[in-house]
Amino acid sequence: MIMAFTGLALSLFLLLHVAGNIIILLSHEKFNEYAFNLESMGVLLYIAEAGLIGIFIAHLVIAIKLSLENKAARPQPYYLRASTGRSRRTWGSSHMLLTGIGIFIFIVYHLIQFKFAASPVVEQKGVAMRNLAFTVVHEFKETDELIIYIVALLLITLHIRHGLRSTFETLGIANTKFDPFFRWLSFIYVYGVMGAFMLIPLWIYFKVPA
Numbered sequence: 447m448i449m450a451f452t453g454l455a456l457s458l459f460l461l462l463h464v465a466g467n468i469i470i471l472l473s474h475e476k477f478n479e480y481a482f483n484l485e486s487m488g489v490l491l492y493i494a495e496a497g498l499i500g501i502f503i504a505h506l507v508i509a510i511k512l513s514l515e516n517k518a519a520r521p522q523p524y525y526l527r528a529s530t531g532r533s534r535r536t537w538g539s540s541h542m543l544l545t546g547i548g549i550f551i552f553i554v555y556h557l558i559q560f561k562f563a564a565s566p567v568v569e570q571k572g573v574a575m576r577n578l579a580f581t582v583v584h585e586f587k588e589t590d591e592l593i594i595y596i597v598a599l600l601l602i603t604l605h606i607r608h609g610l611r612s613t614f615e616t617l618g619i620a621n622t623k624f625d626p627f628f629r630w631l632s633f634i635y636v637y638g639v640m641g642a643f644m645l646i647p648l649w650i651y652f653k654v655p656a
Contacts, residue, residue, distance in 0.1 A: 449512070450616040452505035453609045457635070459498060460606070464642045471649055474579035475570055482575040506550060513543045545605040552598040559585060586650040595647045603640040610636065 466484075470477040484491060560581065568577035585591045610632040614620050619628050 447616060448504060449508050450613040452501045452508070453606075454613050455501050456505060457606050457610060457639075460602075460639050460643075461635075464639055464646075467646055468642055470579055470582060471646060474583075477579045477582075478568065478570060478575055478577060481578045482573070485576075502553075506546065509543060509546055542605060542608060545601045548598070548601045549605060552594075552601070555594075556598075583650055583654055586647040587654070587656055589651075592647050592651045596644060599640055599644050602643075603636060606640075607632070607636045 466480055467477075469480050487494075560578070563581060565576040565578050565581040567574050568580075569575075586595070611620075611629070614625070614628050614632070619625060
């Protein structure tokens with residue numbers, strides 16, 4: 447249950463995060479103002495970040511614990527894996543811990559690259575603020591950075607696609623009359639949110655002048 451609720455909370459955070467990030471495609475000035483307003487929240491921002499970190503750590507620790515328990519329960523792998531045509535097993539569902547570790551590494555990289563990176567200062571409406579839009583555009587114009595982000599976003603897509611499905615099973619929604627609705631809702635949510643995330647670096651790389 448803790449895995450389900452922490453995973454759901456992290457998935458909802460992705461929606462809020464992409465809603466703010468996509469502003470950069472509309473206006474660099476508005477994006478800088480958005481980032482400045484967040485940073486101006488002071489202690490409230492620190493509390494929100496601490497809560498988010500706590501949720502992520504709890505999700506990761508429990509995932510590792512469950513993985514070790516499952517491995518201990520079956521120390522020898524199956525001799526043969528074969529699909530009956532009825533299983534929902536996919537590569538993503540079979541490698542949740544692996545994709546989770548990859549996501550953790552990417553998050554550390556992402557924070558170092560944008561949150562803690564030095565950005566030039568710009569004056570907007572008489573206020574000096576970080577020109578975070580410049581930093582984002584500069585990074586995503588690099589081919590290697592584009593590839594890193596697309597690969598990382600694909601890993602996140604695989605992870606939360608199965609994660610949301612598992613959440614519905616844990617909450618007892620799967621195999622009920624509501625199952626088709628929540629299955630389609632999760633499909634739209636995952637590909638809508640992650641598609642928006644992918645649009646940002648791709649649009650900057652191909653459409654924004656260097």
